[in-house]
Amino acid sequence: MSSIPLEELARIGSEIESTPPEERGDISNVEFAWLYTPRKPLQLLKRQTGEIASLLMMGGSGIVFEDYSETSATAHVHNHPSGNMQPTLEDLNVLLGGVARGENLSFSLIASTHLGIVTGFYELEYNGERANVAALMEGNKNIYRAHLARKYDLLDRNPELRAKMSVGDSILSPQEYNAMVSEAMTSSSIVGRPRPLNGYRFKNWRFVSK
Secondary structure, eight states, rough: OOOHHHHHHHHHHHHTTTOOBTTTOOOOTSSEEEOOOOTTTTTOOOOSSSGGGGGOBBBOOEEEEEOTTSOOOEEEEETTTTTTOOOOHHHHHHHHHHHOOOOOOEEEEOOOOOOOOEEEEEEEEOOSGGGHHHHHHHHHHHHHHHHHHHHHHHHHHOOHHHOOOTTTTSSSOOHHHHHHHHHHHTTEEEEEEEEOOTTTTTTEEEEOOO
């Protein structure tokens, strides 16, 4: 699997750390997104809402950014302020959407920005054909629906399990959700790997000091 060089990741990390806050907050508590083009500064992306944004939404939530189909970007970059690097279903579809919108784009970088410091990235790469992207995104929605249907069926057959759930609890447990994302990654021709920056190592989906 090809990847972005470590020295480039360090530069990207420094640029992310210098991103100024906005009305929503800063990189220590909210998600931002950028485009990466080799040998160029990061391009900060604006959030989008409405009908266009709904194309990438999964389960009623998601973050979509301004169109970048005319750029030469090779990667979509966004941060996880929690420091947890486990990809979400939205993360997978953001990458697929980026591949569909940018003819040079095939990577997504998830940056750990816990406490505003970038300690590493989780790198996702799409290895499939661009012509298949729309079908893969729809397939991910179907995987999501199938997992939800199985869980609702389980709860219907076991009301004692439903009784233990509190208002606001996610229908899928963290383990069930992660299994769903793993299935979607495999079926979407997406591969991922952690890329810790110097001084850090990857452990339990986080980057920790060596």
